[in-house]
Amino acid sequence: MARGRRPGTSSSREDIAGAARTQFAELGYDRTTIRGVAAAAGVDPALVMHFYGSKQRLFIETMQLPFDAPALADELAAGDRATVGRRVIEYLLAAWEQPHTRALFVGRARASASEPEAAKLLRDQITRELIGPLARSIGADRPELRAALVSTQLIGWVFARWILEVEALRPLDVEQAARVLGPALQRYLVEPLD
């Protein structure tokens, strides 16, 4: 090993996870391979299999969000109810500016489009991970529906901005994008839906 590490150290596990996240985000699920991830991480494919067992497990285990979602949901729910939509979208837009965090969201969306198991994972995450707990935390009626509606706008933004790379969305910085998207999230989270 060029960097003098023994195979199978936790550092090579992290290298594999990092390479997996990048490849899932850039190539999508089907075009990401154990072999390609191993090559990018500078390890033998057998080591990837040793740690993760399959591409599906590799995906599921490396694409977890890096934040404590329940605590974050409480934090975003605290404060003025009239601006909760704006707080949520500002937090997420800033997170998506970080290449590492963005890769997780983009990778999940890309994989969901072709791999049913990834779609199931994302579907569950929508309800459980951040927006579901947030909708319950602010005491909204119909929290499941509200979380799902928020998710439509979030997924659509990630898809159009970071997968399609729609030109007109590029110039918006975090604050401008939050100003534009905030009212839809505010409505889905708090305001009467009918």
Add this chain to the structure above:
Amino acid sequence: MARGRRPGTSSSREDIAGAARTQFAELGYDRTTIRGVAAAAGVDPALVMHFYGSKQRLFIETMQLPFDAPALADELAAGDRATVGRRVIEYLLAAWEQPHTRALFVGRARASASEPEAAKLLRDQITRELIGPLARSIGADRPELRAALVSTQLIGWVFARWILEVEALRPLDVEQAARVLGPALQRYLVEPLD
């Protein structure tokens, strides 16, 4: 041929197109193969290649929307400006209830997630096909940005409702979903964005 057709008739071309739309929508781009489409259409793979030349051309040529987009944009733009967002989303939600039309939108979204050429196509279509002309037709300021914002919500709905199949969105019929999504579209199309 079981149905007594000569190979290469326009009817087998339509069978191929129908099979391609279904498979792109259900399997995504990478898992759709010339061989699989040919089998579903009951023709030889060589005939698919004869008509389309490559999987990429097969995708591009069979995934065109079945409506006259400029005429539809004018039709949706005519009438009360205060309800244009509602008219757009009602039209599209009703279209997505039709399996054939839905397959086109779902297939485009799925393919865009893995195939850069499909993402480029969808990106261009967003600006040119329906929502861009509509934004210009109602005389909105910043029509490109508005069309892109509308598209984030539309893509996100298609993705969450028809690819992830989020449970909480299922019970909404066209009218209920239009009532819920209409205000966001109305804002993106017409109202001040800052």
